[in-house]
Amino acid sequence: MTEIKNIISNNDMVILYFSNKVCGACDVIRSKVQDILEFYSKVKLIDIDGEEHIELAAQHNVFSFPLLILYVDSKEVMRVGRNVNLLELEDTIKRYYDMLF
Template sequence: MAQLTADHIESNEALGDYLAAHEAVLLLFGGAHCGVCQSIKPRLLQMLVVEFPKMQLCYIDCAEQGEIAAAHRVFTLPVVELYFHGQPFERFIKVFSMAEVREAIARPYQLLD
């Protein structure tokens, strides 16, 4: 089984490069003091490893990377954004279920090479 880790991004430029380099990316905007963020992060990682192994999880700590959060209009936590081929596909804000995220990933994920 793949290792359960999330990539951490530290600048808007690095995020742009990351999105261009990977065909499927789940961005999780969170914070160290956000209990929900810390709770869903391992669940998202597990879901990607088991069900969507081609998708990368990238974690943005909004307290440390406020510039990235502002550029993505993140005003509340958590926020999940899905990208396919560098393009935004879906966004989940504050209240959402893992099933909603799974369903949003499933169809475009099937179209990946």
């Protein structure tokens, strides 16, 4: 947990991506998020297996997979789950990215 807090506080933009091994949607959405982040190289993506790290998932109020949390300047600015709107996600990332960098 301390390691995740350090990553969030030491990077301007961080995405925590909670998933599990048996979630087909998790793999598809992760791939699409990675495609988006090719244009935003300063955004750090942390992939977390929520079933292996149950305590970490619970501390972030993760109750289903996938769940993506976007942090900007150590503050949560977006939280989306299975029904992620990729255009909205990219717009949000771009807006903050353009302000920071």
